[in-house]
Amino acid sequence: MAAKKKTSTGTAPVPVLTTRALGRATLERQLLLNRAAMSPRDAVAHLVGLQAQNTKPPYYQLLARLQGFRPAALSTLMESREVVRIVTLRSTIHTHTAEDALTLRPLVQPARDRELGIFRKRLTGVDLDRLRELSRAYVEEAPRTPKEIRTRLLTEWPDADPQALSTAARCLLPLVQVTPRGLWDMSGGVALTTVERWLGRAGEEAPDIEGAVLRYLGAFGPASVKDMQVWAGLTRLKEVFERLRPRLVTFRDEHGTELFDLPDAPRPAEDTPAPPRFLPEFDNILLGHADRTRVIPPHLKGLNGVGNQNYGSVLVDGFFAAVWRLDTPRDAPAVVTVQELRPLTTAERDALTEEAADLVATMTPAAGHDIRFATFVDLGR
Secondary structure, three states, X not given: OEEEXXXXXXXXXXXXXXXXXHHHHHHHHOXXXXXXXXXXXXXXXXXXXXXXXXXXXXXXXXXXXXXXXXXXXXXXXXXXXXXXXXXXXXXXXXXXXXXXXXXXXXXXHHXXXXXXXXXXXXXXXXXXXXXXXXXXXXXXXXXXXXXXXXXXXXXXXXXXXXXXXXXXXXXXXXXEEOOOOOOOOOOOOOOEEEHHHHHOOOOOOOOOHHXXXXXXXXXXXXXXXXXXXXXXXXXXXXXXXXXXXXXXXXXXXXXXXXXXXXXXXXXOOOOOOOOOEEEOOOOHHHHOOOOOOOOOOHHHOOOOEEOOEEOEEEEEOOEEEEEEEEEOOOOOOEEEEEEEOOOOOHHHHHHHHHHHHHHHHHHOOOOOEEEEEEEOOOOOO
C-alpha cells in the first residue's frame, strides 16, 4: 500500500510505496503475478531482453512468465533471426529482438567504451580504427570463434595482449552469437559475426534515451535513477529523468529514495497473491535494480550465487525464498531439489510441487519426477 509522506512546505504529499507494494508492482510488469497470454517475441520485447549469460536461462524465464510456453518457440525465433544473442546491458549477453539488437547496442556503447578504456594500456601501438576494420571484415566473411579472432588480430599486432585484442573487437563491434549456439537441446560453441551481417540489415542509430527510460519503467518500475543506471550499465541519467518528470509520477520507498513510474502502469495492492515461480540464474527481476530488496530480502542478499556457483531462484509470496536445481539422470525420473532459505509452509511446498511438475513436463523428456526439499547448503559442493 502506498502511504502518504507528510510535508511541511504545503506541497502535495509524496506517496510512499512499501517494499511489498513495490515488489508486487515489479512482479506484475515482469509477468510473474499471472502468466501472460503473450507471444515469446512480444515478451522478449516487453522485458527489454532476457539475460542470457548462459544458454538455458532465457527459456526458463519465459516458462515462468507465459501461458503454454514451449522451448521450441524461442528456438524457432532464434533460427529465423527474429531474436539474437548479443552483448548489451551491463556488458553481458542478452537475448533481444532483432530490432532491439540493432538499437540498444548503440545506446549502451558508452559502457563498452569505458570497458575498452580498462584495456587501453594493454593495447599500446594498436590502431583501434584499423582493428575495427580488420575484425569486421573477418567476422563478416564467416562467423568466427573468439580464438580465431584473437589469432587473426595477433598476425597484425603480434606483441599485443591477446585478451585485450579480442575484448577490443567485442567493444568496438556489435557482435552476435550465431546459431546453433543458444538453441534448445542443441550444442554449439560461440561463433560471432556482426549484427548487421546476421540480420541482413544496416545498423540503426540508438533510440532516444527518454524512450529507453520509459520502456525500462514499463518492465521494471517503479524505479530510481540509480536502478536504471545499474540495469543498463549507463551513468548520468538523472538529467534524463528530470526531463521526463512532467510525464511521470513519483513515489518514495520506505528509505526515502525517490522512485519514478509511468502514470498508468499497474501497481497492485501489496496483498495481491503472488504464486511461486522457479526462476533461472540471472533472471531479469534479480538484476534489474540497484536496490533489490523488493524481491530479495536483505538477509538473503548474495545467496542466489556463492562464489562461481549461481543457482536458480525460487520466489515464494513474491520474494526470494529458496534455490533450486534440476537433475535429469538418464533412464530415471527427473529430480527437482529445492533448498529452503526460510522454512516453507505445507501449503507453499504443495504449490511448489505443482509448479515443479509443470516445469519437468515442459522442459524435460522425463516420464516422471521427484521433488526434494532440504535446508540450504552450497549446491556446488
